[in-house]
Amino acid sequence: xxxxxxxxxxxxxxxxxxxxxxxxxxxxxxxxxxxxxxxxxxxxxxxxxxxxxxxxxxxxxxxxxxxxxxxxxxxxxxxxxxxxxxxxxxxxxxxxxxxxxxxxxxxxxxxxxxxxxxxxxxxxxxxxxxxxxxxxxxxxxxxxxxxxxxxxxxxxxxxxxxxxxxxxxxxxxxxxxxxxxxxxxxxxxxxxxxxxxxxxxxxxxxxxxxxxxxxxxxxxxxxxxxxxxxxxxxxxxxxxxxxxxxxxxxxxxxxxxxxxxxxxxxxxxxxxxxxxxxxxxxxxxxxxxxxxxxxxxxxxxxxxxxxxxxxxxxxxxxxxxxxxxxxxxxxxxxxxxxxxxxxxxxxxxxxxx
Amino acid sequence: xxxxxxxxxxxxxxxxxxxxxxxxxxxxxxxxxxxxxxxxxxxxxxxxxxxxxxxxxxxxxxxxxxxxxxxxxxxxxxxxxxxxxxxxxxxxxxxxxxxxxxxxxxxxxxxxxxxxxxxxxxxxxxxxxxxxxxxxxxxxxxxxxxxxxxxxxxxxxxxxxxxxxxxxxxxxxxxxxxxxxxxxxxxxxxxxxxxxxxxxxxxxxxxxxxxxxxxxxxxxxxxxxxxxxxxxxxxxxxxxxxxxxxxxxxxxxxxxxxxxxxxxxxxxxxxxxxxxxxxxxxxxxxxxxxxxxxxxxxxxxxxxxxxxxxxxxxxxxxxxxxxxxxxxxxxxxxxxxxxxxxxxxxxxxxxxxxxxxxxxxxxxxxxxxxxxxxxxxxxxxxxxxxxxxxxxxxxxxxxxxxxxxxxxxxxxxxxxxxxxxxxxxxxxxxxxxxxxxxxxxxxxxxxxxxxxxxxxxxxxxxxxxxxxxxxxxxxxxxxxxxxxxxxxxxxxxxxxxxxxxxxxxxxxxxxxxxxxxxxxxxxxxxxxxxxxxxxxxxxxx
Ligand SMILES: [Cu+2]
Ligand SMILES: [Cu+2]
Numbered sequence: 051x052x053x054x055x056x057x058x059x060x061x062x063x064x065x066x067x068x069x070x071x072x073x074x075x076x077x078x079x080x081x082x083x084x085x086x087x088x089x090x091x092x093x094x095x096x097x098x099x100x101x102x103x104x105x106x107x108x109x110x111x112x113x114x115x116x117x118x119x120x121x122x123x124x125x126x127x128x129x130x131x132x133x134x135x136x137x138x139x140x141x142x143x144x145x146x147x148x149x150x151x152x153x154x155x156x157x158x159x160x161x162x163x164x165x166x167x168x169x170x171x172x173x174x175x176x177x178x179x180x181x182x183x184x185x186x187x188x189x190x191x192x193x194x195x196x197x198x199x200x201x202x203x204x205x206x207x208x209x210x211x212x213x214x215x216x217x218x219x220x221x222x223x224x225x226x227x228x229x230x231x232x233x234x235x236x237x238x239x240x241x242x243x244x245x246x247x248x249x250x251x252x253x254x255x256x257x258x259x260x261x262x263x264x265x266x267x268x269x270x271x272x273x274x275x276x277x278x279x280x281x282x283x284x285x286x287x288x289x290x291x292x293x294x295x296x297x298x299x300x301x302x303x304x305x306x307x308x309x310x311x312x313x314x315x316x317x318x319x320x321x322x323x324x325x326x327x328x329x330x331x332x333x334x335x336x337x338x339x340x341x342x343x344x345x346x347x348x349x350x351x352x353x354x355x356x357x358x359x360x361x362x363x364x365x366x367x368x369x370x371x372x373x374x375x376x377x378x379x380x381x382x383x384x385x386x387x388x389x390x391x392x393x394x395x396x397x398x399x400x401x402x403x
Numbered sequence: 404x405x406x407x408x409x410x411x412x413x414x415x416x417x418x419x420x421x422x423x424x425x426x427x428x429x430x431x432x433x434x435x436x437x438x439x440x441x442x443x444x445x446x447x448x449x450x451x452x453x454x455x456x457x458x459x460x461x462x463x464x465x466x467x468x469x470x471x472x473x474x475x476x477x478x479x480x481x482x483x484x485x486x487x488x489x490x491x492x493x494x495x496x497x498x499x500x501x502x503x504x505x506x507x508x509x510x511x512x513x514x515x516x517x518x519x520x521x522x523x524x525x526x527x528x529x530x531x532x533x534x535x536x537x538x539x540x541x542x543x544x545x546x547x548x549x550x551x552x553x554x555x556x557x558x559x560x561x562x563x564x565x566x567x568x569x570x571x572x573x574x575x576x577x578x579x580x581x582x583x584x585x586x587x588x589x590x591x592x593x594x595x596x597x598x599x600x601x602x603x604x605x606x607x608x609x610x611x612x613x614x615x616x617x618x619x620x621x622x623x624x625x626x627x628x629x630x631x632x633x634x635x636x637x638x639x640x641x642x643x644x645x646x647x648x649x650x651x652x653x654x655x656x657x658x659x660x661x662x663x664x665x666x667x668x669x670x671x672x673x674x675x676x677x678x679x680x681x682x683x684x685x686x687x688x689x690x691x692x693x694x695x696x697x698x699x700x701x702x703x704x705x706x707x708x709x710x711x712x713x714x715x716x717x718x719x720x721x722x723x724x725x726x727x728x729x730x731x732x733x734x735x736x737x738x739x740x741x742x743x744x745x746x747x748x749x750x751x752x753x754x755x756x757x758x759x760x761x762x763x764x765x766x767x768x769x770x771x772x773x774x775x776x777x778x779x780x781x782x783x784x785x786x787x788x789x790x791x792x793x794x795x796x797x798x799x800x801x802x803x804x805x806x807x808x809x810x811x812x813x814x815x816x817x818x819x820x821x822x823x824x825x826x827x828x829x830x831x832x833x834x835x836x837x838x839x840x841x842x843x844x845x846x847x848x849x850x851x852x853x854x855x856x857x858x859x860x861x862x863x864x865x866x867x868x869x870x871x872x873x874x875x876x877x878x879x880x881x882x883x884x885x886x887x888x889x890x891x892x893x894x895x896x897x898x899x900x901x902x903x904x905x906x907x908x909x910x911x912x913x914x915x916x917x918x919x920x921x922x923x924x925x926x927x928x929x930x931x932x933x934x935x936x937x938x939x940x941x942x943x944x
Binding site: 079080081087090091094095098102105106109110112113116117120121122123126127128129130131132133134135136139140143144147148151152154155157158159161162165166214215216218220222223225226227228229231232233234236249251252253254255256257258259260261262264336374375377379 | 469537544677702750765768
């Protein structure tokens with residue numbers, strides 16, 4: 051009897067180990083892994099899933115077995131055989147989980163130390179969160195954009211900040227996330243390993259536009275990256291990078307002077323992230339479309355002419371709130387950010403649309 | 404009064420709508436009010452699931468969605484799960500320890516009415532624009548939010564104060580009013596659960612209240628406690644908030660675990676396995692529970708060096724939780740199980756809670772946490788703990804004690820239909836969310852990328868099933884209240900003291916003060932524990 055139950059225990063243990071192992075190597079619940087860190091995190095996830103499956107099966111198995119096996123027989127109103135405790139058993143189910151979590155803890159710690167190692171040739175990218183857009187600044191190129199491009203294989207240190215509330219910079223494909231907290235610069239290091247484009251999402255509730263606070267990261271060859279940088283800035287890259295000789299001549303474009311053109315002001319202040327306006331490259335759906343806004347603005351408020359309406363809509367967004375949208379969803383600080391000349395040009399431009 | 408007289412006496416409805424100091428009346432007031440809030444929270448949940456059934460903005464705009472989401476969370480946590488256990492505790496602590504009433508009956512009534520006021524204020528805030536920052540109300544979002552946010556914070560302070568009044572009362576009652584012979588090691592495990600819970604409430608709630616007051620001051624008085632531009636600290640708010648709100652998870656689960664520990668022995672006809680270990684593990688969980696809060700902040704502006712200590716404490720807390728799970732399994736092992744509705748809800752509790760518990764360990768592993776924090780993985784995890792866990796335990800408790808509170812039996816068939824819908828609905832709603840979160844869907848979004856459509860549709864279908872599952876429950880309660888079979892004092896042949904008096908119990912609970920000579924789960928007589936009412940020794944001589 052004793053021998054048989056020991057044998058059963060051994061067999062169950064082996065079967066469990068096999069199941070746990072099979073789950074660990076086959077489980078596929080994560081998105082594409084596009085950074086060196088992602089591979090390590092996914093290995094941890096595999097181990098977690100393997101162990102979890104074993105614990106899950108043991109508990110649910112015991113539960114189902116008990117439910118099937120120990121039903122009360124009809125008419126039997128007597129009590130069951132009593133045992134109130136068993137020190138060995140209680141020791142086992144205290145010690146084994148303790149060992150398991152110790153193992154998980156140590157393993158997690160090792161992964162953590164490995165994914166956060168800094169290196170000397172990190173590229174710094176500043177990530178700036180703002181209701182409800184992401185901006186990226188490449189200090190070494192003096193480039194500021196709303197899309198993130200990264201050269202493959204190059205370790206990057208993100209320096210994450212916010213202009214208003216807390217946001218959280220998350221790239222699922224990198225398995226990396228860090229909050230943008232007011233008054234702080236938070237760091238996050240990753241090394242992209244797979245070419246491709248991956249979503250960036252804001253993970254911390256930041257207001258009405260939280261669900262649209264998305265962007266894209268493109269991981270590309272160093273050559274393509276430098277080409278893109280050149281397109282963004284219109285200026286030559288810094289000399290040390292030029293030495294690598296990877297900038298094809300035809301991509302050098304003339305620096306755009308800070309001209310007062312309506313459509314470029316529209317672009318500079320990210321209006322297009324929230325408003326559709328083809329002429330100026332606006333694509334967003336957070337706010338109403340601005341196609342035909344010249345006419346719409348005239349018709350909006352009987353007492354207010356189109357020009358005054360537009361001015362007010364930009365500087366005091368909550369003065370008029372378009373039906374179906376909520377107050378507070380347009381940035382409230384344009385009055386401080388946009389100069390009065392720019393504002394004039396922008397409104398003139400919108401009136402022609 | 405004999406049992407028959409009590410049963411035929413009309414229910415005295417009016418006292419439930421008044422200031423009444425009878426702990427049983429207050430218990431029922433709490434149970435019914437919180438259930439109404441549960442239904443309101445459920446309607447809010449269904450509005451979210453409707454919006455999320457398909458990508459795109461369908462029925463709610465961003466601001467409405469955030470208000471609905473915030474109030475769903477706040478209602479479910481502060482107006483349903485936490486206070487519903489105050490309802491059970493009010494009704495059953497005095498009965499289970501053989502007392503006549505609570506230590507401070509007027510404070511008790513005050514706690515209920517403070518809660519009710521808090522609840523109404525929260526509803527009011529919702530109609531005045533509403534808090535829309537999530538129940539976490541992180542600064543600075545909660546500082547710049549519309550006025551509803553202030554009112555919402557006031558409502559939480561009221562509800563927290565009510566919960567403090569309750570905790571003081573429960574502790575004092577348990578310490579000073581036990582019947583002769585009711586030693587601490589003879590306390591039913593639900594009472595032990597309430598000891599652990601009340602300690603947590605007393606230690607943690609004032610901290611949240613402080614945090615909310617600071618938020619209100621920042622909002623209305625121009626202070627800058629949390630304003631980084633003026634030298635304030637937004638992370639301070641997170642520390643304050645989670646110092647309460649992580650323990651709140653245990654405030655919401657320990658009493659439920661207590662209920663489970665009552666139900667398994669009765670319906671397995673077996674003594675609870677490892678009584679002391681279960682009682683002590685509740686205390687261990689509440690002490691440890693105060694030391695893990697920063698695991699909600701692994702990706703925040705917290706000093707990164709602080710993460711590992713909090714990972715360690717969070718991992719350790721799995722051990723006492725495991726002890727409870729295995730002790731329950733050992734309790735039903737070799738038992739004589741009858742599958743009444745409370746018993747299957749308790750079995751369902753184990754099955755669902757274990758999923759919440761295991762994924763909790765996933766979340767303690769920092770590198771994994773960094774990926775899934777603030778995603779639907781968290782939403783799934785917390786609902787397996789709070790819906791699969793706490794709500795299953797609450798339903799188990801309602802069915803278990805329904806005969807005691809009302810004097811009538813509920814309908815078993817309807818109860819089982821309810822269980823089936825609830826169990827399947829829970830799995831269908833929350834399992835897909837784990838996957839959505841890992842694949843990249845953030846939480847608290849009114850819209851999502853099309854790749855998550857199938858998973859969200861499944862969750863919405865599950866949600867619909869959960870919504871409908873309340874229909875057999877409500878129907879059962881109403882019909883059984885009117886026409887259910889008479890229960891008698893001890894339909895489950897339980898050994899704890901609440902079963903040794905009539906159903907519903909008389910005004911002062913026991914005809915004569917009970918004298919306790921054995922433990923709450925001392926099953927084991929060959930003929931079963933049938934004649935308990937007579938066996939329970941009368942004291943006073
Ligand atoms: Cu954000
Ligand atoms: Cu956000």
